Amino acid sequence: MAATRFQKFGNDLYTGARSIDFVGKRRVWYIIAAVLVVAAIIIPIVRGGFNFGIDFRGGSQFTVSDVKTIDQALAQQAVHRVKPDAAVQVSVTNGTGGRGVRVQTDQLSTDQTKRVGADLASAYGVTQDKVASTYIGPSWGADVSRQAIQGLVVFLLLAFVAMALYFRTWKMSAAAIVSLFHDLIITAGVYALVGFEITPATMIGFLTILGYSLYDTVVVFDKIRENTREDSDGLKHTFAESVNLAVNQTLVRSINTAVVAALPVGAILFIGAFVLGADTLRDISLALFIGILIGTYSTIFIAAPLYADFRDGEREIVRHDKKVLAARAKSPATEAVPTP
């Protein structure tokens, strides 16, 4: 039965009877990470940058007043006849000038604007003078981005200090932040590859990933802290082995959490993208889905090995490792612990 086998797998990981060598094979993971990060940086450059939406770049707006119908699909068709891949946001207005339809779309050329205006007029059964067009600025302007970035920088600095205080070593903070950037760059790369438009919802998705990545790393690092502290007086494991054991012991938790977090997001992505075509949901859930998987992966394959690497060469750790290895050489290992 699969559950039992998974449970047995968890037991073996806990005792060390079975151990996946995450720390020992770190060079392999580093190379994979480097390749992915470079690819994630090159893809957007090759594809000509990210596809920022109306909220970031501004665009054209049409207002049709005194409309006979408020069918929003008509506006979409009118714009797509002129510019097939344009993003379109339609809303119905109700004001002093009667009922109207407001259409916002990508920045159009003068000629395109004229044609869309004419199409809209005929689609909604009004004369051309009832269609007004104007330029709208970005609602997510430079000031919003600037303040968001300011907040992020302050957050990362504070998180670095807080983690360093809690774990009593800045090296865990450094490893956590490196893997955080790894996650963000790769998620952004995948986004560029798919070519979805970047909307405010996407940005919120990226922020959630940032939180998730750091959160996941802290959970696993806390187990590492526990194991390496407990082992400091015993001579069972070298430092790198302790780190590796901690990652193995939390592996079942990592898998369960990733699955539980990814299932609802996966459902939104699938339904949003393939069944209903709900744009905002699709944008945010793609970023989240990839981010959750990468965030869990990077804690295990990047953050933990990096931490072992950062601590490698510290005098105390070298001394401890030497003692462990000497003790092991004297009495043949009673436990199967793979040497990294």
Place this chain on the structure above:
Amino acid sequence: MAKSSPVKSASRSLIWLGVIVVALVLILGGGVLFANASWFPKLGLDLEGGTEIILTPQLEGGQTISNDELNQAVSIIRERVDASGVSEAQVSTQGSDNIVVSIPGRPDQATLNRIKSSSKMELRPVLLTGAPTNTFVGSNGKTTPYPSPAPSLQSTPTAKPTDGSDLAWVTPALQAEYNAFDCASLKNSSTNRAPAAKPLITCDDKLSAKYLLGPVEVEGSEISNATAGIATDSNGNTTGQWVVNLTFDDKGTKDFGKVSTRLFGYYSKDSSDPRSRFAFVLDGKVLEAPAMQGAITNGQAQISGSFDQTSAQTLADQLKFGALPVSFKVQSSDTISATLGSAQLASGLIAGAIGLLLVVIYTLFQYRLLGLVTITSLVVAALLTYLVIAILSWRIDYRLSLAGVAGLIVAIGFTADSFIVYFERIRDELRDGRSLESAVEAGWKRARRTIYASKSTNLLAAIVLYVLAVGNVQGFAFTLGVTTVLDVLIVIMFTHPTLQLLARTRFFASGNKWSGLDPDALGAVYRGAAQFRTAGSVSAGKRASSSREAARRQTIAERKQAELVAAGGASEKDEEES
């Protein structure tokens, strides 16, 4: 019956949680019955629509507004709108000089006032003051208007004025202009401006007094903070009057101190000298012109004007975020439908429900009946989150956008992780050979540290982004903060107490293989080792109390079954337990 302390504290936690839920329901229910609250959370602009206000700058003559000024105005208006709540309003430019503000729901007049007026504050010394009319009673006893100032009158001071209160500013031309000035002319104008270095003729905001003011001595931009509050008298008792407290920055403190010392000099000589008064000028009208009754050098000032709470708060917000380059007027205000429509929300909710169902299946598969604890905890979390959001919707106009809904669905993952971390720690302790009861306590001690540490990172992110960011990012930070706090609350007050109680039931304590905490399945490698049972540090008394507890919780059928087993022989039971 004396209960053991974990049981007592567990029951207490659950009771308190119940109290919290009931209190939240009562708060919201009270709001629905007696105020304008609703059982449902309010929705954001993208899901519910709202009001689109187009603001157009009030420009005089050939005045123009530059692109930079327009962007600056957008930024300031956004901060002013955000200051009133977490509703994720949208502010952007339209065409070459309009600003579009989209606000969910219907904004009231106070909101409109807050966003559209420039709120340029200037502090000028008073030179002359008088009645608001432009007439005088002539020698014939008739009321006659002052003539328009003749262009031939001298308009440059004869001697260079030494400071802002020097009467040399009042040239014959200015005096004539002041005499001919009618306060009524200010009624419909919001642009009564004079260069900062020149005197200004104006009236107070109720048009009841006319002023001739010296040049600007302290600029509004030198105000570093502004708050609304209730004034206190010299004995520290509240007077009940609303005021705006100003704090100046370094330069402002110095400038204000200098002027204050000079004006206090006039006051000491003659307390009715108009030149002892200092005018707070807002958008060209005098808010208040108090006499300087002491030298203020600590950079703190207070405007008492005639405020109520709303207008004091409005002015404080406006001053805090800075002045708009120009005032705006509302060109149009239309209701606007949602851009996303209900189909999107529905599909989001359907997707979320399907995702949740998958989570339920997966947790039951992984944790057997222990998964039910996860699911119940998630249900309690959902209930609490819903109540809190509905209350915040009512109190601070929190609005749920589609991105917010997605954020809540992601929060399921964060919340469930607390339980997963906890359960895995319990399993680890069971693997080490502890009894379930002590495994629950030991596992909790370890899991608690991890949960606090990891949730603190989330809370830190939420607080920093909420304070520093604006717009959507601020909304996101708010949602993250609320869900994180509730998440920790649930794990402490619900999940852990529930497990403490469950650990005492026969079903879980005996390690039934459907309980998800079966030592057989978990500790397979330790099976047969002699230390397995002895490691369990449960006292005989504790075991007795727990079996009593378990017995109490049995159904009639179970009890009968237990009696049969007891009659049949205790040896069977012992075997099952070891």
